[in-house]
Amino acid sequence: MDFTREELMTAVSGQMPERRWGHTLGVMESAVALAHRYGEEPERADLAALLHDVAKYWPIDQQESVIRDNQLNMELLDYDRQLLHAEVGAFVAKERYGIEDSGVLDAIRYHTSGRIGMTKLDKIICLADYIEPGRDFPGVERIRELAKQSLEEALVAALDSTISFLIEKRKRIFPMTVLARNDLIRQISR
Template structure:
């Protein structure tokens, strides 16, 4: 890592409005709390949460250019532009900030879409992004309650909420999110939960 945590705080917070930085702080706090609760590395959770939205407020054209020019997942270009920032953030974290931990980079990369075979850290950062204290949407309290007892059930409820919202709005759904949701259902079925 080329930067200290404090330097990264300054670098990342400078790239977004104050209200989004408040969100990032909430995701950091929630990720660390969930890491302690579920046995993940809280230092990795802190770092992934800190970096997860670093490209969120870049112009869409800049995000698309990074995806194209750096050979990142081209499928993202065909879906909601909100998906781009996660892939771009992981790339920038590695290339510009020297983050070399693949687990941290994947947690950043998949915090919006999820994926099949999500790691514990992936699940924690993704869920923390849904339920951080500043989030206020129908059903968030239920997801927060689930998060106290079962990480996978809470994340499944989060994916279900997102998918329902997208269907209600007539939007297309990124296939990886559906696959991630189905994978969680299978995992919970195997565990009898």
Template sequence: MDLETLIATVREQMPERRWVHTQGVMGTAVILARRFGADPAKAELAAILHDVAKFWKVDKMEAAIREEGLFTDVLNYDKELWHAHAGAYISRRDYGVEDDEVLGAIRYHTSGREGMTLLEKVVWLADLIEPGRQFPGVDDIRSVAENDLDEALVAGFDTTLGFLMEKKKKIYPLTVLARNDLLAGIKNTN
């Protein structure tokens, strides 16, 4: 499927405000990819598809996750995580994306994971700091992202974890592992 057709198809599956968000993630992902040495075309593709299943009914997301059968543990956690796993699966199944790096960036754009690839980091951060996002501390994270991808990610994970704890939500273990792994990497380079 060519990029123009893919964009049109994905856009049809979400409300206009989510499409505006997706466009923001696309632009931010390309900027971050160029800044930190990831492939801009892969970053754009992952960004286009990152929320493709976001507005599916919960039972449809669950069915996709169960059909894939690889990451069913996510079903024990907040439904906000499900669209990433369902989206990665259908990106391969329905949109012909075969690149495991792109699929990983889609799959882990909400949770992160230990040993994140450069592309996963770029898409995760782009989703958090795209221009339409407004939350306390986002401008600080954007500022850090000008120079240090991993430090910006840690700041982003701190914000995310703080939000989840404040809302008394269960925390998906991969999110904690992602943050700890990033901290260990930063400590080893200092």
């Protein structure tokens, strides 16, 4: 089940609207730049970024079925449906596209929620998803500037933005996101 990069790009781009594919290309560009800046393998960052939203536009009931049928993280089913595609995407990357690098799979899995003990690649993909060139929301320029200085500082700012948005909308916050933020604060404080 070996796919060339071009075959993967064709397969992934065919599963999303053109605008989302543009987002994916932006995440790939940002992830590779962050990998170079922070000493991660650019090829791994590129691959994780390419696949990070592979299941984003699957019907929600299909995403829920993949989680249930494969005993994935069932806790996700109790929170915002926007979290599902990351878990499903990691599963699809492994099962459909033959990705075996557990670090790449985890970076896909945790790109929306974060986690305690995020690896450098986890941080890069999560942050690249926030700061890719097509993103335009209040505070994104500040996060982009922070990304030039510190992965952790930028990611805390990004998670703060997400948490604030969820609070403002009176939505439930996935506990792992809060734990990821707290862990990053701990890392910065050392």
